[in-house]
Amino acid sequence: MASEKGKIAFITGANRGLGYETARELGEKGVTVVLGSRDKALGEQAAEKLKSKGLHAIAFQFDVNNLTDHKKIYDYLEKNYGRLDILINNAGVMLDNATDGKNRTSVTSQDILRKTFDANFFNLIALTQTLLPLIKKSPSGRIVNLSSILGSSTLHANPSSPIYDLKAFAYNASKTALNAFTIHLAHELKDTSIKVNSAHPGWVKTDMGGPSAPMEVEEGGKTSTELALLPDNGPSGGFFHLGEKLPW
Ligand code: NAP
Secondary structure (H helix, E strand, O other), X not given: OHHHOOOEEEXXXXXXHHHHHHHHHHHHOOOEEEEEEOOHHHHHHHHHHHHOOOOOEEEEEOOOOOHHHHXXXXXXXXXXXXXXXXXXXXOOOOOOOOOOOOOOXXXXXXXXXXXXXXXXXXXXXXXXXXXXXXXXXXXXXXXXXXXXXXXXHHHHOOOOXXXXXXXXXXXXXXXXXXXXHHHHHHHHOOOOOOXXXXXXXXXXXXXXXXXXXXXXXXXXXXXXXXXXXOOOOOOXXXXXXXXXXXXX
């Protein structure tokens, strides 16, 4: 896949979990991966691990909730590459107390709702808006928004769907809202070469997914990687899991 060589990707929350795995998979394809990490040392450790495999990886201290960091990553990418080919909006939080499967929608606090939406929605959008001028300079810009099947309102409203009883309200609603961003931004950019898609990685064994998740992280990274490397005739404005369309 020589054509991926020279591409630049910025991945938020890339020190562990799906973000790290996506960085690894893109790095294996020849993409230069800039790993956003809140913790500088953990980011550097992650980048070193990839570099020891011969990949082009750079750690960048980055908190999606810190707007100064948005400006810093813009300046870094602008100065060093003059463009951004791939943005993976991967960093996310699940703050609902949902491990026991209880539905606490009526008592979900404003604090949980706001903190969840800050990271998973508002500041993700702010970052994308900040970096869009650099993505427009890429010949084939790709934006991948890490959503979740739990953001599917169609499935939540269907009593026979497998996620019907998984009502982690703040998290789920933040991913539904993120899906709206995907659709709206893709529409705005429909006459450009940029593709914007939502990814459901699957239920994956990470710190968020927990040890009971059926998917290994290597499999979990595939949806983001595929959407990051979509060909020019690939889809935009969709919601995908391993190449399959999910209902909104
Ligand atoms: P994870 O293991 O909890 O890792 C989350 C990553 O996001 C960490 O690197 C974390 O950094 C980072 N992060 C959290 N808040 C941040 C902030 N304010 N600024 C920058 N980075 C921040 O989660 P994961 O399972 O890899 O999930 C990655 C994405 O996939 C999330 O958006 C999640 O909603 C989505 N997803 C996951 C699953 C699953 O089964 N795992 C299923 C569907 C969707 P720190 O290390 O500093 O905390």
